[in-house]
Every structure is written in structure tokens, then in C-alpha cells.
Amino acid sequence: SQELEQSPQSLIVQEGKNLTINCTSSKTLYGLYWYKQKYGEGLIFLMMLQKGGEEKSHEKITAKLDEKKQQSSLHITASQPSHAGIYLCGAGGRDDKIIFGKGTRLHILP
Amino acid sequence: AAGVIQSPRHLIKEKRETATLKCYPIPRHDTVYWYQQGPGQDPQFLISFYEKMQSDKGSIPDRFSAQQFSDYHSELNMSSLELGDSALYFCASTRGVHEKLFFGSGTQLSVL
Numbered sequence: 001s002q003e004l005e006q007s008p009q010s011l012i013v014q015e016g017k018n019l020t021i022n023c024t025s026s027k028t029l030y031g032l033y034w035y036k037q038k039y040g041e042g043l044i045f046l047m048m049l050q051k052g053g054e055e056k057s058h059e060k061i062t063a064k065l066d067e068k069k070q071q072s073s074l075h076i077t078a079s080q081p082s083h084a085g086i087y088l089c090g091a092g093g094r095d096d097k098i099i100f101g102k103g104t105r106l107h108i109l110p
Numbered sequence: 111a112a113g114v115i116q117s118p119r120h121l122i123k124e125k126r127e128t129a130t131l132k133c134y135p136i137p138r139h140d141t142v143y144w145y146q147q148g149p150g151q152d153p154q155f156l157i158s159f160y161e162k163m164q165s166d167k168g169s170i171p172d173r174f175s176a177q178q179f180s181d182y183h184s185e186l187n188m189s190s191l192e193l194g195d196s197a198l199y200f201c202a203s204t205r206g207v208h209e210k211l212f213f214g215s216g217t218q219l220s221v222l
Binding site: 033035040041042043044045048088090097098099100101102103 | 158166198200
């Protein structure tokens with residue numbers, strides 16, 4: 001079965017600094033999703049990547065999927081307190097369910 | 111825009127009781143997924159439905175059952191509740207395969 005490994009597990013950065021979160025899959029990714037979750041709340045869709053080498057940006061968040069489609073990175077530029085939360089990568093295989101990594105807990109220091 | 115609606119938002123039950131969680135997908139979404147997220151854990155896939163038929167099954171206990179109705183809403187029925195069932199239960203909906211999932215705000219179930 002497909003497994004997703006996220007790194008780091010937690011991250012503390014100073015406001016205004018850049019940061020990167022990685023997601024590595026044990027198998028080829030047919031769809032890679034990034035979600036953000038506030039504690040005890042629902043998952044907010046950030047981006048979906050499907051093609052090798054694809055890169056998408058939304059405001060200060062950029063996500064990339066490598067050419068071999070087994071690794072993705074999420075990069076936040078000039079972090080703000082509103083970026084704090086849990087970032088989850090999810091992968092959809094040939095079947096129709098999405099499995100998730102264990103998440104990266106991001107804390108932003110003022 | 112309409113989002114995925116889950117009810118109730120919070121639910122407190124005692125051991126061995128039953129619980130029913132409801133999910134109303136985004137209009138015109140034909141696929142519903144249920145996930146369970148324990149404290150500090152990642153969401154674990156339970157079960158999914160496409161066009162009112164079960165499409166996939168994950169780590170769902172035999173004590174749990176679910177169905178999708180003609181109006182595409184779904185219900186997760188949980189019986190003989192155990193302390194370990196305390197978790198945040200998410201419903202997500204989508205239209206088609208490999209499309210983005212939209213998640214509800216979840217139902218926080220506490221079993222005492």
C-alpha cells in the first residue's frame with residue numbers, strides 16, 4: 001500500500017522567514033494534494049498537483065511535484081501568523097481514495 | 111458557495127451506545143468519503159461511496175456501517191461505542207476521481 005512520509009514533523013519559524021515542507025511517496029503519485037488544518041477543524045484545500053514537474057502557487061505558498069512524481073514540496077515565502085497550522089499532503093492512487101501523511105505542524109513566532 | 115455540511119458538530123456518548131453522523135456533500139458531488147482522525151493523528155480513510163454504492167473500504171470497524179442516500183447525503187452509523195472511537199470524523203465530497211476533496215468541519219465524537 002502507498003505510504004506518505006512528511007518532513008519535518010514540526011517546524012517553528014520566525015515570522016517573515018521562508019520555509020519548506022516535504023512529502024515523499026513510496027509509490028508513483030497520480031495526484032498529490034496539500035491541505036491545511038487548524039487544530040480540531042476541517043481540512044482546507046490548498047493545491048493539487050498531477051503532472052511531473054508541475055508547480056502551482058497561491059498567494060505566498062508554492063507547491064511542486066518532482067518529475068518522477070514521488071516527491072512534493074510546499075514552500076511558504078515570508079511566513080505570517082496566519083500560516084500556522086498542520087499541513088497534510090494527500091495522495092490519490094489508481095483507486096479513488098486519498099491517503100494522508102502524518103502532517104507537519106507549523107508554528108510561527110511573532 | 112455551499113460547502114460540505116456535517117452534523118452534529120460535537121457529540122458525547124457513553125460506552126456501548128450508538129451514534130449516527132450525517133454528511134451533506136456539496137451539490138452535484140457524487141462521491142463521499144469518511145475519515146477518522148484521532149488526537150494528533152493523520153486522517154484515516156474509513157469508507158467511500160460513489161453514486162450511492164460503496165466504492166472503497168478502509169480501516170472501518172465492523173461495528174460501523176455507512177450508506178449514501180438518494181439525495182447523496184451519507185450517514186455513518188456507529189454501534190457499541192468504545193473509548194477508542196473518540197475522534198474527529200470528517201466527511202469529504204468530490205465529483206469524479208482524482209478531483210480535489212472538499213472536507214466538512216468534522217464531527218467531534220467523545221466517548222466517555
